[in-house]
Amino acid sequence: MKKIETVLQWYNDKFLKKPIVTLIVTIAVLLIGINSAVDAVKAIREMGKGIYSFFNVNEEKYKKLGMVDTGLNVEYIDQLFGKSSINKSLSEKASLDMYNHRLYVDEDFFLYLISEKASNTVLYYSVTIRNKDFNPTIPLHIGSLDKNDAMSDLRLGKMNLDDLKNGKPDFISPDYSSKFVSYTETHYFGNPGLYKHYQFGYAPAGYTDETDEKLSQIPGLVEKRHVQLDNNIIENFRKGFKPNSFGVIAEGVSDELYEYLKDSMIGIDYFDARQFNK
Incomplete structure (x- = not known):
């Protein structure tokens, strides 16, 4: 029981508290489950778009507002x-x-x-x-x-x-x-x-x-x-x-x-x- 608690504590310290590590592990797990190289490339592209959107959530709105004028x-x-x-x-x-x-x-x-x-x-x-x-x-x-x-x-x-x-x-x-x-x-x-x-x-x-x-x-x-x-x-x-x-x-x-x-x-x-x- 103590060993399990130790592993869980290690997982929490090393992964859950470090979002970038969690992101990398998640990507790796997803890629392992992909059968073909073509699907892997598509998945990486889509994941990249999602990450970009996350960090640039307001850019599209700024762009549209910039197009408004009298x-x-x-x-x-x-x-x-x-x-x-x-x-x-x-x-x-x-x-x-x-x-x-x-x-x-x-x-x-x-x-x-x-x-x-x-x-x-x-x-x-x-x-x-x-x-x-x-x-x-x-x-x-x-x-x-x-x-x-x-x-x-x-x-x-x-x-x-x-x-x-x-x-x-x-x-x-x-x-x-x-x-x-x-x-x-x-x-x-x-x-x-x-x-x-x-x-x-x-x-x-x-x-x-x-x-x-x-x-x-x-x-x-x-x-x-x-x-x-x-x-x-x-x-x-x-x-x-x-x-x-x-x-x-x-x-x-x-x-x-x-x-x-x-x-x-x-x-x-x-x-x-x-x-x-x-």
Whole structure:
């Protein structure tokens, strides 16, 4: 009996606690049971694909999100992500009734977009991460930036607001209620940014680090939104704050749509998203 216990202890120490050894032994066992060399080659290829997928689980999603942009037709977005979970008019207001908004739901992110009804053209889109380990690259179309520049590889969930080296935002829109807080800031980069506006912020529908003391500061920013944006309170808030969302506003959108977007919660509305966060 003692010998059996010794063997089991050795197996646990040498194999179960060392995943790479377990993987090698598993592969060897599988190959022993394969009768032909052809089957062995096929098995190795399939196993390689599985291992690659395990370590690169997010790469395909990053690639698809990188293919989203303003100016595209929503049918192309449907081809990438499937049928949207929400598709309805943006607002009952006459000035906004010409737009639809859609939501694509993935376990790792929300993709939200606004399109023109008549042409189905994407005029705005945003990405909100739903877990801290999903970190897509920010699509800053700044052609003059060197690849070694820190702004050329900013990732959502990793970057801080003060990593944006263009200075203070053009506009901020903090908000709060008894159920949520939100924060949106809008930037304009001019010609280097292809005349698009970029948004960064915190969407309550996305990943939340409830221990982040920055979130508790958002209600205090509501009173400061109309003061000069170099206010020390706002500047200090932006330092070290990690947004969970980014958005892109197409060049040449109507004044009504731009005003709506810069004043709104970034991305999907908190109440629309609640059904997907149960």
